[in-house]
Amino acid sequence: DIQMTQSPASLSASLGETISIECRASEDIYSNLAWYQQKSGKSPQLLIYAANRLQDGVPSRFSGSGSGTQYSLKISGMQPEDEGDYFCLQGSKFPLTFGSGTKLEIK
Amino acid sequence: EVQLVESGGGLVQPGRSLKLSCAASGFTFSNYGMHWIRQAPTKGLEWVASISPSGGSTYYRDSVKGRFTISRDNAKSTLYLQMDSLRSEDTATYYCATLDAWGQGASVTVSS
Numbered sequence: 541d542i543q544m545t546q547s548p549a550s551l552s553a554s555l556g557e558t559i560s561i562e563c564r565a566s567e568d569i570y571s572n573l574a575w576y577q578q579k580s581g582k583s584p585q586l587l588i589y590a591a592n593r594l595q596d597g598v599p600s601r602f603s604g605s606g607s608g609t610q611y612s613l614k615i616s617g618m619q620p621e622d623e624g625d626y627f628c629l630q631g632s633k634f635p636l637t638f639g640s641g642t643k644l645e646i647k
Numbered sequence: 648e649v650q651l652v653e654s655g656g657g658l659v660q661p662g663r664s665l666k667l668s669c670a671a672s673g674f675t676f677s678n679y680g681m682h683w684i685r686q687a688p689t690k691g692l693e694w695v696a697s698i699s700p701s702g703g704s705t706y707y708r709d710s711v712k713g714r715f716t717i718s719r720d721n722a723k724s725t726l727y728l729q730m731d732s733l734r735s736e737d738t739a740t741y742y743c744a745t746l747d748a749w750g751q752g753a754s755v756t757v758s759s
Contacts, residue, residue, distance in 0.1 A: 574746065586747050595747070636694040636697070
């Protein structure tokens with residue numbers, strides 16, 4: 541199985557701050573990576589797919605990058621509504637595997 | 648607008664069965680692979696099973712193989728998850744997803 545190691549586990553950011561979340565795969569996943577945001581009590585929402593493609597309707601302050609085994613999600617200018625949990629998902633090979641999640645809070 | 652609406656969750660005793668349904672609308676259901684993903688209370692996301700657009704191929708995580716069955720009815724735009732021999736560790740919110748879009752989830756509690 542492909543292991544997805546996500547970091548950090550938690551993050552506290554000030555309004556307007558730029559933050560990054562990382563996911564490292566145990567093998568090459570050929571950019572088959574998505575990022576999701578999950579707010580408390582809600583279902584996950586897709587932010588980024590194919591490592592760097594912004595989902596329709598997602599603010600442009602969100603961006604994704606990476607290749608091979610290393611991927612990152614960047615939020616350029618933290619907003620109050622960005623608080624929540626963030627997960628990466630590799631879709632390269634079954635079983636699909638998620639990162640362990642990052643809890644993002646406003647400082 | 649894409650909508651995925653799960654139903655069929657509830658409280659069930661260990662060893663018993665439950666069947667989840669997911670009604671899809673707003674997109675051509677028969678063109679999409681579909682997935683069940685679960686989330687135990689206060690835990691992360693865990694992929695459970697997937698099915699190809701035609702239903703001809705299915706995939707399961709090891710811990711549910713032989714106990715869970717994913718299926719679909721493309722004429723009804725509905726996805727199913729038959730869960731047999733349920734265990735306490737199957738307690739979770741179960742989401743139906745295209746991976747682009749997710750349902751609101753169905754809560755499954757396995758307890759005596």
